[in-house]
Every structure is written in C-alpha cells, then in structure tokens.
Amino acid sequence: MARLEPLLPQVKRQRGGRWREHRQVVEGMIFEDRTGCPWRDLPERFGPWQTVQHRFSRWAEEGIWDRIVTEL
Numbered sequence: 001m002a003r004l005e006p007l008l009p010q011v012k013r014q015r016g017g018r019w020r021e022h023r024q025v026v027e028g029m030i031f032e033d034r035t036g037c038p039w040r041d042l043p044e045r046f047g048p049w050q051t052v053q054h055r056f057s058r059w060a061e062e063g064i065w066d067r068i069v070t071e072l
Helices: 022-035 049-061 064-071
Strands: none
Touching: 022 049, 049 064
C-alpha cells in the first residue's frame, strides 16, 4: 500500500460523513476483482459497497488506474 499511496488522490474530509480511508476501499476493489462478486455482495468490512464502486468508477474516469499500472 505504501507504493500506491503517492499515486492515489488526497483523502478529502467531507462535512456530514466519515471519509473512508483508501486502504479499506482498495481492498474492497481487489476483493471484487478476485472473486467476481457483484458490488452489492461485498462484505461489510470494506464499507458500503456504493462507496467502493463509486470510487473505483471515478478513479477509472480520472485515469488514476492507468497511472498506477504504468508506475507499478
């Protein structure tokens, strides 16, 4: 995770809610990829499935995944 952190967006604190740490969300993304389970079936330990799926989609649109693959 230490190699990924500089490549990920800064964690932004938002009013009205707790921002999920990248580690928890990335682990949820990896779990979904490895198991092929639907986003809705992610175990609760990764946080709300909507958060994991939304961040995955947003990072894909912003080219963050491309940057990670290129760097690693």
